[in-house]
Amino acid sequence: MFLEERMSKLFVSIVLFVFLISGVFALGVTPGRTTFDYEPGTQRKVDFSVVNSEKDDINIVVLVQGELNESISLSEVSFSMSSSEQSRNLRYILDMPQNLAPGAHSSEIVILQLPGRSSVSDAFVGGTVAVVTEVVVFVPYPGKYAEAGLNIIGPENGKVTFVIPVTSRGDLDLVRVGGTIDIFSSLNEKIATVSTNEISILSKERKEIVAEWDASSIQPGPYRAVATVIYDEQVLKVEKEFNVGERRLGLEGIEVNDFSLGEIAKFEILVENKWSQEIKGAYAEMQVFNSDGEIMAEFKSPTQDIPALSKALMISFWDTEGVRKGTYDSTLFLRYGASSEQQSLKLEISENDINVVGVGYVISESSGGKSSGGLTTILIAGIIILVLVNLSWFLFFRRKLKHRQ
Secondary structure, X not given: OHHHHHHHHHHHHHXXXXXXXOOOOOEEEEOOEEEEEOOOOOEXXXXXXXXXXXXXXXXXXXXXXXXXXXXXXXXXXXXXXXXXXXXXXXXXXXXXXXXXXXXXXXXXXXXXXXXXXOOOOOOEEOOOEEEEEEEEEEEOEOOOOEEEOOEXXXXXXXXXXXEEEEEEOEOOOEEEEEEEEEEEOOOOOEEEEEEOOOEEEOOOOEEEEEEEEEOOOOOOEEEEEEEEEEEOOEEEEEEEEEEEOOOOEEEEEEEEOOOOOOOEEEEEEEEEEOOOOOEEEEEEEEEEEOOOOOEEEEEEOOOEEEOOOOEEEEXXXXXXXXXXXXXXXXXXXXXXXXXXXEEEEEEEEOOOOEEEEOOOOEEEOOOXXXXXXXXXXXXXXXXXXXXXXXXXXXXXXXXXXXXXX
């Protein structure tokens, strides 16, 4: 008997899976779920509606599966709906079983749309669809018992809001309910702790406790929140991952140096990883369009990994043989994983220059000829300046220490 019941559930689950992935959604059902508090020996009658959303001629089968299937009876187990019938009202009756254990118990009422018959043969045609309305009975726990979730909102205006819905599932009220949220970085370092308000919750009641975290000075990246809910000297934990900022690359500048028309142009593309983790497999891709809007050239840089919160140069090359002087529309894509940043540009090409112009502003002006300024030179100059500043401070403090001696 037990094996037969398990095989029946497995069969229905497989049938449901196959039906649900068919991609044909001509059916609907409302409500999607009905929840009851446990009252043994009572009877509940529930109306629900099957919706013929595509307005087809369809045949329907209704069945029950799950833990409470022997306690649920249906008003109809099969019927047909015409294309003019938008919905059909049905009913099920739930006889509350005796001696259910504390916790949630559920069953599913499954509405199956059978495939139709072909007008020229006895073969079945079309996809088969299944929808479900769930029946849930909740049995209270003895004493005090709580269930909690964690919802994270934001950041908005630099603040992250933690909302913890708490439901009293015991047969006694909860007098004092509050909590703390510990925030961890991607390296599992605890960086902050915030506290919620404190409330009381009646038996079977659901309320929320809330805490706010100022994330305005926090680096973008993934974080983890661990909420500890304390209710009348009992504790439960719930955690969730969330992001501050966006995982993205930003375009800082583009330069083309040592350029002569008809030769290979070297594009130096400076990008910034604004994320607190390394971005792997990033590359730049550029498309150049002719006056008819057609792609006349397409080239990209090698892929590279960009360290967290750092800048990097992407190098790509364009063979300009056959290209005439003028202004060309182009699009730059910064691609990494499934993400892509897009920037519309104009390339002003002369005999010895390629100026890259963004929307209403100059991103770069190449110096042409044999100049070797470029973004690389700027980065090296910045490093040299930092070294000189640090050396000056070192000599300054060294003199002060000698004077004290």
